[in-house]
Amino acid sequence: MKNTFAKMFTVCTLAGVLGAAFIGCGDDDSSSPKGTGLPAKVADMEELETYGCGMDVIGEKVYVVDLELNYECDGEKWFKSYDQTRPSSTSTKSSSSKKSDGSSDSKAADKDGSSSSDATTSSSSAKSSSSRPTEILEPEITVNETCTEVGACDAMVKTDISTWHFVRKDNFGDDAEYTYTVDGKDLIVTIKSADGSTDSKTYSMYNMESEAGVEMAFNAAKSTCKNGGGNDNVISKTCVKDTILALPECKSSIDGALGIDTAGIKVICQENEWKRYIEYGSLTDARDGQTYKTVKIGEQIWMAQNLNYAYLVPTDEEDSSSICYEDNCALFGRHYLWSAAMDSAGVFTDNAKGCGSRVFCSPIYPVRGICPEGWHLPDFQEFETMLFFVGAKVENYKNIGEIYVNVNHREFGFTIPYDGISVYRYLTSTETDYDEGFTFGVNFERAPDKVTMWGAPKNRFNPVRCIKDSD
Known part of the structure; x- marks a missing residue:
């Protein structure tokens, strides 16, 4: 047991001497962000994927030149970073200047070490970054109103004869008003024509003192109403308002925007979806660096x-x-x-x-x-x-x-x-x-x-x- 531990201590002691929590042995790349071994920028996503995204580089960003975007490591995969600030350094060690055949770019560098292509990229990226909203968005109140209209025919209630009352078109296309009443077992229908004259008819075929008779009379009255367009006369309108509290839609125009969702959690708009925002920082242990x-x-x-x-x-x-x-x-x-x-x-x-x-x-x-x-x-x-x-x-x-x-x-x-x-x-x-x-x-x-x-x-x-x- 002690020999095993001794072997383990040797490895750990070396790790402590290196002074890095999660990096392996090797020369430090001064062009790499925070000494992670990553370049400041790469040519494209294919090249970025050649660099492992693990615990040792979690939260680190690399600029992808052809996309003009920063990508960040979440410990498992590379994702489009919320921080699209253009890297200030265009190190000559950056692999973005390599060609597919491995040769270096023939463009001459300016006096400050950046090539003309770098200057173009920087300008374009700055324009893209400045267009991203900088404020933290909060849920907005949206009111949706849903209204339901009820015509005279659908408003009729089988058990309430007073609701059997509607206006429909007669055979000549004029309005005729129908009113239904009950006299003992008989159903009485009174029709008021467009000229003001009235005509009442008694229907003894329906026994209004029986449930079956009421059912038959109701269906006949409702059919008479609908066949004459009685539902065209809306007699009630009910509206319901729904209040919705939500962030604005996450779309490409606000990609990278930060927000606070309805649960009070900070989120970020990425790939047309609001995702939980991860706020990374760093800690240096003064005991071993x-x-x-x-x-x-x-x-x-x-x-x-x-x-x-x-x-x-x-x-x-x-x-x-x-x-x-x-x-x-x-x-x-x-x-x-x-x-x-x-x-x-x-x-x-x-x-x-x-x-x-x-x-x-x-x-x-x-x-x-x-x-x-x-x-x-x-x-x-x-x-x-x-x-x-x-x-x-x-x-x-x-x-x-x-x-x-x-x-x-x-x-x-x-x-x-x-x-x-x-x-x-x-x-x-x-x-x-x-x-x-x-x-x-x-x-x-x-x-x-x-x-x-x-x-x-x-x-x-x-x-x-x-x-x-x-x-």
Whole structure:
């Protein structure tokens, strides 16, 4: 066991010396954004796809020359960025000047290092960028009114003889007014002609004291009305207004625009669809100089990458309380025992000192633990707040723990480096109340989109995501 850990520490130590959270070994490309190995620009999408979009370049942008657009990495694929600012640098290392045969562009560069084609691209891109709305759009109120008109024939009610009253055309095309009344068992129809004369007829064939007779009389009266165009005389109009609160339609003319949807969530117009806006930032750990992507989710700011700080304090049973999972700290960060995640040795603070593997403890919250200064190890409720914000729903499972469904971590920037792992468990600072050997673990399952809250053994190694302290 110790030999295995020793091998893992060597890899992780090298990663720490390099001072980068999620990059491999190799020469730094000074033309690359933030030293990621990406060029500032590429010729087309085909060339962009040759560069991997993974955890190491999440949130980074590359300018695609033939499209005159910036594309951004979400940790899995390249998408059209909301930020269409033209790159200020047109580095000679940019691959956009290459031809398909591998030769360099023969156009002479200007004194400032940019070619005439670069100047044209910059001007065109600036024009495109300036046309994009800069304000944050809010839902607009739209009122839809639906009206229903009822003609005299359809307004007749079988059980109410007073509604059997309509005007229709007679055989000469003149208006004739029909009025129906009942005298005992008989139906009486009075017709008032256009010249003002009236004529009443008694119909004894309908027994108006029986349900069947009323039914027959009603159908005959309604047929008489409709055959003479009685419904042309509208006798009532009912209108209903529906108030709809929604953002304007997402279309190409406002592509890249930001908005706030009816749930109060910031969204962005991309590819004719309003999508959740991911607000990335960065964090540099002063302890070892490593830089991590961060993401704002609601009012919380989370690390968008796994912590990779080498906490090498040994335990009674292990060489160290943190390891490199599968010898790959660059992809997975380091994995920590719960005692290390809580900083039970008191290296940084004393608010969780002594919180070890087989004891209940009473930490002072928030628990900084292994996290950089100004950040802390999230508790159970902080994970839950994040999950509810992104629309998760809770389902109980056999009354043990909880399951949160409808969670797509990529959609809100909490990108997870599964790489073949079906379940990814993160540690929290919250202990279970049934066993001193367990803390709550937050398990992001690869498929379907769900998260489970289960007890995580304190003596097993798991990754850590830190959350920023409240101001």
